[in-house]
Amino acid sequence: MSSVDMPSPAEGTDESEHLRWMREAMNMAEEALAASEVPVGCVFVRDGTIIAKARNRTNELRNATRHAELEAIDEILANKTLTPSIIPYALSDTTLYVTVEPCIMCASALRQMGIKEVFYGCENDRFGGCGSVLGVNSILPHPKHPAYKATGGYLREEAIMILRRFYITENVNAPAPKSKANRVLKTEIPSRPSSRR
Numbered sequence: 001m002s003s004v005d006m007p008s009p010a011e012g013t014d015e016s017e018h019l020r021w022m023r024e025a026m027n028m029a030e031e032a033l034a035a036s037e038v039p040v041g042c043v044f045v046r047d048g049t050i051i052a053k054a055r056n057r058t059n060e061l062r063n064a065t066r067h068a069e070l071e072a073i074d075e076i077l078a079n080k081t082l083t084p085s086i087i088p089y090a091l092s093d094t095t096l097y098v099t100v101e102p103c104i105m106c107a108s109a110l111r112q113m114g115i116k117e118v119f120y121g122c123e124n125d126r127f128g129g130c131g132s133v134l135g136v137n138s139i140l141p142h143p144k145h146p147a148y149k150a151t152g153g154y155l156r157e158e159a160i161m162i163l164r165r166f167y168i169t170e171n172v173n174a175p176a177p178k179s180k181a182n183r184v185l186k187t188e189i190p191s192r193p194s195s196r197r
């Protein structure tokens with residue numbers, strides 16, 4: 001594991017525990033890859049237990065909103081024991097581990113659900129809602145929904161490589177395969193941006 005792979009340990013947190021949960025999220029990303037979906041996986045953790053886990057299903061359901069995070073949130077909301085009505089926000093005591101920085105859509109949904117905190121693997125340079133494109137999690141002010149902290153870098157290299165594995169093979173089964181079949185899997189990993197929220 002290289003030095004850029006891990007963030008510096010945060011105060012009062014157990015890094016090995018974060019990695020353990022991220023490993024579970026990565027297992028879901030592997031499941032997505034096996035199902036020919038963009039390989040992103042996540043787990044929601046409450047009181048030291050996974051209460052929901054999911055992966056992308058956008059191709060299977062032909063629905064661009066079926067990101068891993070929203071799949072898992074639907075699972076949680078469908079379970080009355082996981083969504084007590086006594087708390088104003090359904091996820092205020094729940095932490096998300098997701099292999100890729102939540103997109104703007106998911107970052108907003110997580111804020112509206114009052115997520116406690118987010119840990120992610122790699123940045124989402126095109127759609128990231130936790131700082132890469134927009135800081136939906138904390139920079140954009142909101143009169144009602146509390147901001148949340150999002151920290152990247154957990155199993156980051158693996159998160160990048162599984163995405164590359166997907167994009168290098170996609171469409172090779174299409175009727176007229178494009179030049180993607182000739183692409184070479186790159187293995188060098190760019191450094192993390194210096195500022196991350």
Ligand SMILES: [Zn+2]
Pocket residue numbers: 067068069102103104105106107
């Ligand atoms: Zn998303």
